[in-house]
Amino acid sequence: MSSEPLLRVENLKTQFFTEEGTVRAVDGISFEVREGEIVGLVGESGAGKSVASMSIMGLVESPGEIVGGEITYKGETLFGLEEGPDGDLQERDDMLSSEEIRTRIRGNEIAVIFQDPMESLNPVFTVGGQLREFIELNRGLSEDEARAEAIDMLREVGIPDPEERYDEYPHQFSGGMRQRVLIAMALACEPSLIIADEPTTALDVTVEGQILDLVDDLQEKYGTSFIWVTHDLGVVAEICDRVNVMYLGEIVEKATVDDLFYDTKHPYTNALLNSIPRPDRTVTELEAIEGVMPEAISPPSGCRFHPRCPDAREVCKRAHPDVKVVADGDGEPHQAACVKHDAFDAGYDQSPSLEGVAVDAGPAAAQEPESELTANPAGDDSGGENRE
Ligand SMILES: Nc1ncnc2c1ncn2[C@@H]1O[C@H](COP(=O)(O)OP(=O)(O)OP(=O)(O)O)[C@@H](O)[C@H]1O
Numbered sequence: 332m333s334s335e336p337l338l339r340v341e342n343l344k345t346q347f348f349t350e351e352g353t354v355r356a357v358d359g360i361s362f363e364v365r366e367g368e369i370v371g372l373v374g375e376s377g378a379g380k381s382v383a384s385m386s387i388m389g390l391v392e393s394p395g396e397i398v399g400g401e402i403t404y405k406g407e408t409l410f411g412l413e414e415g416p417d418g419d420l421q422e423r424d425d426m427l428s429s430e431e432i433r434t435r436i437r438g439n440e441i442a443v444i445f446q447d448p449m450e451s452l453n454p455v456f457t458v459g460g461q462l463r464e465f466i467e468l469n470r471g472l473s474e475d476e477a478r479a480e481a482i483d484m485l486r487e488v489g490i491p492d493p494e495e496r497y498d499e500y501p502h503q504f505s506g507g508m509r510q511r512v513l514i515a516m517a518l519a520c521e522p523s524l525i526i527a528d529e530p531t532t533a534l535d536v537t538v539e540g541q542i543l544d545l546v547d548d549l550q551e552k553y554g555t556s557f558i559w560v561t562h563d564l565g566v567v568a569e570i571c572d573r574v575n576v577m578y579l580g581e582i583v584e585k586a587t588v589d590d591l592f593y594d595t596k597h598p599y600t601n602a603l604l605n606s607i608p609r610p611d612r613t614v615t616e617l618e619a620i621e622g623v624m625p626e627a628i629s630p631p632s633g634c635r636f637h638p639r640c641p642d643a644r645e646v647c648k649r650a651h652p653d654v655k656v657v658a659d660g661d662g663e664p665h666q667a668a669c670v671k672h673d674a675f676d677a678g679y680d681q682s683p684s685l686e687g688v689a690v691d692a693g694p695a696a697a698q699e700p701e702s703e704l705t706a707n708p709a710g711d712d713s714g715g716e717n718r719e
């Protein structure tokens with residue numbers, strides 16, 4: 332395995348500057364995608380999964396902005412900052428221009444599949460026509476060659492009778508079939524990386540299963556890497572190799588799929604696991620996660636999950652943990668951001684428990700960040716676990 336991953340995201344921060352305040356949508360996440368692997372990005376609604384994906388694609392729009400970190404793809408800098416002559420941060424010289432990202436990277440190197448195919452497909456053109464045009468433009472093929480390729484791709488993603496279906500319109504396709512078309516479109520330029528943002532969420536379970544099987548097959552055949560965005564750990568279990576669990580703009584646990592499921596290290600991941608249906612449990616036994624995720628404008632102090640965490644203690648209100656290696660894992664370090672692990676040495680064991688925290692955690696419990704936008708001030712003396 333080569334040492335340089337396909338994609339490397341380092342301490343990425345993306346914020347939205349709104350009238351209500353600064354939304355710290357992605358707040359210092361780091362992860363990598365290696366060649367040929369499917370990496371999960373999982374978390375509840377609002378965790379920052381889509382904003383992270385858009386940041387990688389260079390598609391964050393005003394009032395949003397990447398304000399920190401670095402994104403490298405195949406050794407090229409998609410985003411990077413450095414200190415300028417006046418001391419302010421400025422974009423680095425070696426950073427690809429938005430023109431280069433648009434023409435050379437997006438679609439050709441990194442493709443996206445979104446949740447709603449109707450947003451990506453134009454209802455007034457035929458499915459085949461759109462696919463053909465996309466292939467023609469991006470791969471410089473003649474119209475006839477592109478048509479033949481489009482039909483091949485439709486067959487490849489499991490559209491029956493692709494010659495006939497080629498001339499049909501998006502509304503004549505079922506939701507699952509439309510999603511297959513988007514997969515065909517994403518694969519058409521043979522990108523090295525596909526970012527799939529909840530592409531199966533709107534589908535029923537059977538169709539979802541079929542699409543996941545298809546992706547698994549195609550992944551093997553083409554060797555494409557994927558970032559698979561989902562709120563569903565069941566989906567993660569089915570197709571991912573490694574997983575990053577996000578909570579309120581941060582990654583709180585990273586591990587291989589097996590380690591994540593069988594040796595869970597973060598209470599939030601545990602809560603997510605308890606909230607997914609499993610064949611060995613009846614529906615009445617399912618636990619919803621207590622409380623709601625607070626706003627990314629004023630995240631709770633300390634560990635952002637502490638107001639909802641069954642394991643929370645006093646120290647969790649103060650110490651902000653970054654992810655750290657907490658176990659060897661199965662050939663891959665297992666990282667978690669929770670001070671209950673020895674690796675943090677934050678005094679968790681001696682710390683008094685928080686009374687009734689998981690019972691009435693909710694908006695009220697989340698309303699007490701120590702200071703609005705700097706919940707983790709530098710120089711905090713809480714054990715050196717703080718960022719920066
Ligand atoms: N254009 C925007 N303006 C202001 N805030 C935004 C904007 N887009 C996203 N956000 C905020 O950024 C945070 C992260 O949103 P994001 O869409 O990435 O969540 P997500 O994990 O993808 O959730 P979901 O599962 O619902 O898609 C949220 O607090 C959201 O409100």
Ligand code: NI
Pocket residue numbers: 380381382528
């Ligand atoms: Ni999203």
